[in-house]
Amino acid sequence: MHRSIDYINILKTNGLLVSYNCGEETDIKGLTYDSNEAAAGTLFVCKGAAFKEQYLKDAAAGGAVIYVSEKLYPDVDIPYIQVNDIRRSMPFLADLFFDSAFKKMRLTGVTGTKGKSTTAYYIKTILDLYEKSVKGPETAISSSIDMYDGLKRYESHITTPESIELFRHFKNAADSGIDFFTMEVSSQALKYNRVDLVNFDIGIFMNISEDHISPIEHPDFEDYFASKLRIFAQTKTALICTDSDHFERIKDAAASSKKVITFGTKPGSDIYGYNIRKIDDEIHFNVKCDRFDREFVLTMPGLFNVENALAAIAAALCYDIPEDIIYDALRVARSKGRMELFSSNDKKVIAIVDYAHNKLSFEKLFESVLAEYPGRRIVTIFGCPGKKALLRRSQLGTLSGKYSDIVYLVPEDPGDEPAELISKEIAGYVTAEGCPYEIFEDRGEAIEKAIMEIRSGAAGSSVLLITGKGDETRQKIGKEYIPCPSDAELVQQFLFLYDKTAVLK
Known part of the structure; x- marks a missing residue:
């Protein structure tokens, strides 16, 4: 358990602290921005354009001992920590409270305009079969379909949760002995700091096309694209699709990762898919890479799913998953509500x-x-x-x-x-x-x-x-x-x- 001074110091070190009037030795037993979750010893975060002072009053009534906010609320009788950017502050608070739990697992992040969910579930299916073969636990996932972290499983409302929730899921998964965590990473999550501090062992960039442009999302395509590209700055091994539009710009951005691997149906891809054909209700394709040249089979419809499968194969090879397990998993892989x-x-x-x-x-x-x-x-x-x-x-x-x-x-x-x-x-x-x-x-x-x-x-x-x-x-x-x-x-x-x-x- 950390004390209030630990949170003050981490915010100060990162240029986020404005002022505080709380005691420095207060034990922090909980962290939330949801007033319904506030309990004794909670550090309560005031966030969002729609935030109301009543939420803070409710949190105080529930047992919150300190609030963190850009704005001060003198009519609420609990001490504060004032910051200059609440969104940038949240990952630091969450990482400290949940003890950097993501570092105990192998973390895969998938971004792009299309194919994130299917790719994430192809990867999860491969990793689950591998873990089963070594008597390990089911792997964790955070997607626009659902969430599983070893303790909780539920239908998702959002592609990538807010940082406090996300880091809580990391903690649950690590405490459950889970070795792999696969997640979709949305442009909004990258733009609004939800995944700040997170280091991805593998970061996958599927493709890019105009989307999510509106007054409440991205003002234009450039903002959307630039937000997506931010994933590479926090990625060890980048996997990029040679079939994507704007590939050269994606490749240039990926150079900030320690290693770059290409996949796709264009000759010269590191993980090269070719000879794609439909046989009855199955999709057959061959994959050539430095380890093998062999056939794979998908029983999930959609010829375009070959690109998603190539991304999953590339990720699995980075994790040294045996090729026979990759083959067997892809043959049965499904993604709920997808094709x-x-x-x-x-x-x-x-x-x-x-x-x-x-x-x-x-x-x-x-x-x-x-x-x-x-x-x-x-x-x-x-x-x-x-x-x-x-x-x-x-x-x-x-x-x-x-x-x-x-x-x-x-x-x-x-x-x-x-x-x-x-x-x-x-x-x-x-x-x-x-x-x-x-x-x-x-x-x-x-x-x-x-x-x-x-x-x-x-x-x-x-x-x-x-x-x-x-x-x-x-x-x-x-x-x-x-x-x-x-x-x-x-x-x-x-x-x-x-x-x-x-x-x-």
Whole structure:
């Protein structure tokens, strides 16, 4: 346990301390920015543009003994530590409180516009199989899908948690005897200091494309790209994809890491993927590197997943995982809500549930579907979030209109913005491509119609692309997250009805 003077000194050393009036020998027993978590001995952090003085009063009532803030609150009767930058301060506080726990594990960070979750889960599947072979524990993960740290497992709300939560997960994992921790690293996490002080044994840069540009995210592409590139400054071994746009700039930034390894489908890549083909429902490809030249197989759909697999292979080789374990793991690897494939018994309905939600992921998805299911009618079911990533509305509307036979527009975390207005804005870009559309208030209604109209004979054999939410079971409406069935659950529900009516007929 550390005392208040330890926190004062770490902030002072790093140029963050402004003033303090607390005692120097106070035992700090807890660290949080959530007033509901405050208990006896808590160091409470006042953060965020929406912070209210009442939160601090509630924390004090719960037992907080000191607060850390950029602003002073003279009406709250507990001592303070004043700082000049609360976001930069948080990682120092968290690292001290949780004893730099990440240093006890091998840490992999994955960033990029597309493929972070699937790559993270490919890596986790490989590492889990390796740990099983040596009687080790399940490995930890922090992703936009879910979190597992040895003690807690839950569905995620955010790609990369705030630093206090993240460092707590590191501590839980280290205390659980976990050796590997794999995490997605968002541009927001890099820009707003959530992963400051964290040193990645491996940092993977998948790709870059225009996304997350809005008044509450990044003002422009340059800010977004520059934020992503920050990962290399805290990475030992950088893995970069030769297929990415802006590769030369990525390569130059990666030079700040101690070692750089390339992967991709371009000749000359250190981990080179080639001879990519689909055989029945499997994707076969060969990989050539300094250790082997052999075939690998994915049973998860999507030709674009080869790039994600190459990243995972590169990471596994850095950790000296045996190639047979890599092969066996990739053959069964899955990522919840990513390229989940469902079909009716008569094969007239192929439904793909995927998290695709930006320009690059839509381009890759349509490219793969057109190659894997030529001649089939395409129905795309999607929406866009409220008040952020605003360019998606034009980009995804245009792409879906270009490649779909019909588009069904649905809510997708509209937040404070009316879902119907978002859909109408997207619809303008869909119709500009000459594609018909319908707007639905409920995702389930759109999925039901897309499936059952094929049963009725109103439409022929189709591929349904249901994107944006994946396996998520909540919709953000207003300020609240409202429970709802996942897209995968809805697809299975209506395919069961489709098959059942076929039997009755």
